[in-house]
Amino acid sequence: MANKLNWYRLDPLDVLLFRDSRPFQPGEGSWAKSLFPPLPITVFQALRSLCNPYTERRQNLEFLGPLLIDDKNQVWVDTPKDLVCIGTKSNEKADMNDRADLSKVKGFARTQPASTEDPAWKHICHPLAGNLRPIVEPTLKENEQPQGRPAPLMRLDALVLYLQGKLDQLKPKEHFHDFPWSTQVLPHIKMQTQSRNVEDEAGYFTEVANRMHPGWGLVAGISVPNLEGVVRIGGEGHQAQVHSLKEHPFAVLEAFQGTGQETVAYVLTPGLAQVAADAPIYGLYPHDWQDNLIGVVGDRPLLAGGLSTVTRRSGQERLGYSAQRAYVRAGTLYYFAAPPHPQPQQLLSGVAAKARTTFEKLHYGQLLWGTA
Numbered sequence: 001m002a003n004k005l006n007w008y009r010l011d012p013l014d015v016l017l018f019r020d021s022r023p024f025q026p027g028e029g030s031w032a033k034s035l036f037p038p039l040p041i042t043v044f045q046a047l048r049s050l051c052n053p054y055t056e057r058r059q060n061l062e063f064l065g066p067l068l069i070d071d072k073n074q075v076w077v078d079t080p081k082d083l084v085c086i087g088t089k090s091n092e093k094a095d096m097n098d099r100a101d102l103s104k105v106k107g108f109a110r111t112q113p114a115s116t117e118d119p120a121w122k123h124i125c126h127p128l129a130g131n132l133r134p135i136v137e138p139t140l141k142e143n144e145q146p147q148g149r150p151a152p153l154m155r156l157d158a159l160v161l162y163l164q165g166k167l168d169q170l171k172p173k174e175h176f177h178d179f180p181w182s183t184q185v186l187p188h189i190k191m192q193t194q195s196r197n198v199e200d201e202a203g204y205f206t207e208v209a210n211r212m213h214p215g216w217g218l219v220a221g222i223s224v225p226n227l228e229g230v231v232r233i234g235g236e237g238h239q240a241q242v243h244s245l246k247e248h249p250f251a252v253l254e255a256f257q258g259t260g261q262e263t264v265a266y267v268l269t270p271g272l273a274q275v276a277a278d279a280p281i282y283g284l285y286p287h288d289w290q291d292n293l294i295g296v297v298g299d300r301p302l303l304a305g306g307l308s309t310v311t312r313r314s315g316q317e318r319l320g321y322s323a324q325r326a327y328v329r330a331g332t333l334y335y336f337a338a339p340p341h342p343q344p345q346q347l348l349s350g351v352a353a354k355a356r357t358t359f360e361k362l363h364y365g366q367l368l369w370g371t372a
Contacts, residue, residue: 005062005221007249008047009069010233010240012217015184015209018042018234028325036181036210037066037218038234039361040269046231047222050242064269064363065220068153068180075156075219075249078331079149080266082111082297083162084138085172087147096137100148103123105172108150109138112372113295115334123317131337132285133293151176157252162371164256180216184209194349209238219249242299253368260343262369265334267347270302270327271365274350282326286349295335301326330367335372343369 018038035272043066051061068076085100087106094100109132121134137146150172152161158175161167186207218240226244233240248254255316275283283299304325328347347365348356 005064005223005304006225006227007219007221007245008227009073009243009245010043010046010066010218010220010231011243012099012212012233013230013239013241015186015211016234016238016240017186017207017209033211034183034208034234035302035304037068038341039099039219039302040065040364042204043218043220043233044362046240047227049222049231050227051224055071058173059223060361062223062361062363063220064366067156067220069217069219069249070177070180071215073245073247075151075154077153077159077268078329079176080110080159080162080333081137081299082329082333083150084109084111084139085147085150087138089143089145094145094147096146096148100172100300101149105150106144108167108170108172109140110167111135111138111297125135125169131291132296133294135295135297139246148190151178153177153179156250159266159368160252160256161260163368165266165371180304181210182213182214184211218272219245221250231255250306250360257301258369259340261339262343262371263336263339264370264372265336265344265347266368266370267298267328267330267332268329268366268368269363270360271347271367272325272346272349272351273328282350282352284328284332288292288349289334292336292340294337298331298332299329302329304329332355343367 014199016034016036016038018035020369039062044061044063047063048061070076084096085105086109087094087100087104088106095102112135114136116133117302153176155175158170161169161175227242228244230239230241232238248290273284273286275285275287277287282301284301285293285296300344304327345367346360346363347367348359351359
């Protein structure tokens with residue numbers, strides 16, 4: 001996967017704005033929210049703009065990213081959604097869904113699908129499809145209790161430890177990090193000519209941009225060598241400096257070789273899961289995994305859109321600005337009853353054949369396999 005790519009660091013020169021979560025239409029709303037980090041296609045097109053238009057651009061390029069990278073060129077990914085911080089039992093109860101107090105964290109555990117042999121679930125019915133089970137708190141020792149969730153980002157080498165089941169080697173302060181950006185609200189006002197009134201159309205709107213913290217940037221790989229320069233990324237005037245990385249940032253992940261018997265899949269990049277065989281409806285898990293899937297831990301989807309044609313009841317067609325796809329977020333976990341054969345490498349359920357090659361080449365829904 002990653003060893004065939006050339007890796008680049010993208011350092012923002014100013015704020016970044018990506019209108020992927022809700023395509024902006026001034027007549028219907030005045031709030032343009034930004035989706036950050038951006039989807040793969042956005043950064044791919046930025047790097048592709050540096051390619052030779054007559055040779056390299058016409059190749060069947062491969063791409064992986066974007067991920068986050070710090071001032072030491074360490075790659076950071078989404079923390080697995082099933083990870084829970086553990087501390088010593090006390091009279092102070094902590095909500096498992098709140099952020100953990102690092103001073104009280106002694107270790108980590110993972111939420112698990114409820115056991116069918118547990119007497120507590122023997123007489124309880126749950127309306128989940130297929131063999132799916134409810135996700136329950138981890139079984140802890142008598143003197144332990146959950147302390148909440150870790151920070152939302154995990155260092156890549158720590159993810160390898162997680163995939164190997166070595167939770168006892170995870171360090172709460174070293175291996176986890178908060179989001180390294182802050183939001184910035186950008187109001188825009190356009191006045192009427194020779195008047196003190198705001199224009200009716202596109203007169204006032206607000207954009208929400210993101211500013212990376214010092215030393216942080218994006219990292220991505222593409223199958224083109226020797227790219228260097230400044231690229232436009234996101235909104236007009238938003239740019240990033242592209243630098244080639246001498247050291248392979250994914251070397252630690254490439255060194256991790258599974259056995260093919262893993263039963264847990266981690267989503268590295270946003271993917272697509274069609275929940276019905278005969279309808280373009282996307283959700284948290286694919287309908288064709290239900291027979292072997294026993295648990296899912298995820299979050300609400302990423303809504304990304306674009307222009308589409310909507311047919312009204314009157315029969316007239318007009319442009320639609322609503323989101324076109326609901327992407328499964330990075331960090332989502334899938335638990336299988338038995339190792340699937342073959343192991344799917346990407347989460348791309350329900351993607352039409354015409355678009356599937358593009359999604360595969362851009363490594364949407366990249367899956368990493370580990371042990372429970």
